[in-house]
Amino acid sequence: MELLFLCPLWGSEQLPFTEFVANAKAAGYDGVEVAFPTDRKVCREWVAAIRDHDLCFVAQHWDTLTADYDKHGPVYLDRLSQLAETEPLFINSHSGRDHFSFIQNQALLASADGLSRRLGLPIYHETHRGRFNFAAHVTLQYLKALPDLKITADFSHWCCVAESLLADQPEALTLAIARSYHVHCRxxxxxxxxxxxxxxxxxxxxxxxxxxxxxxxxxxxxxxGQKQLTFTSEFGPAPYMLNDPETGQPIADQWAMNVQVMQLVRERVQKIAE
Known part of the structure; x- marks a missing residue:
């Protein structure tokens, strides 16, 4: 199984995009994970820059935040469709809302699954605060009800929500691990x-x-039998990264933390994938 390690655009948005992808390539990443803009011309330019550096890429969706359920679905599908135009390996999606009902979130997931099948493009749903899968015990209900549901594992959110390292939720973790097709390493x-x-x-x-x-x-x-497994280093900038109260500057180097976790994960999982 091939392992691919991706660099997040998050935290480097202030750089020219070509500089970001050059930095990712130089740091040893195999690709990038990008929240593409809505401007299709810019998207094409970014995709060209990624390919010029011989990198793969994942399109990241996070920006459908509409609180009105009736309006949320069309915006959600339009954004996923636009991201699909970039022809990524797959789309990593922040899907649904934590305050939508189970039935409402299930309908949104079904619409994303229908789009995925029509396009032949995987859509994985990132475990994330504020979304349908914001906690381990809640996600377990969806995983049991939807046998085809595939997730992006970012269990850091679940630790925060549950105020624990989830030792008391083995069933949820076991099923989540079995359904994880992409990993966010934070x-x-x-x-x-x-x-x-x-x-x-x-x-x-x-x-x-x-x-x-x-x-x-x-x-x-x-x-x-998965052919590829992707890992995105995802330590973030402020407000994830705290600032020193005296200087106002970040207390750590986000880029260095992400390179470090990439190296740690590569060392831990390489032999397992062989």
């Missing part, structure tokens, strides 16, 4: 979705737990 803890440093001893247990989850996802993907 280490969360009981009081937040992002540790401040991978080196601090107080976060050692959280780091090891996430590495174990990512290894288990790799083993599961290999066992089901």
């Amino acid at each position: 280490v969360g803890h009981s009081q937040g979705s992002q540790v401040t440093s991978l080196a601090l001893p107080e976060y050692a247990d959280a780091l090891e737990q996430h590495l174990q989850w990512w290894a288990a996802i790799t083993a599961s993907a290999r066992a089901r």
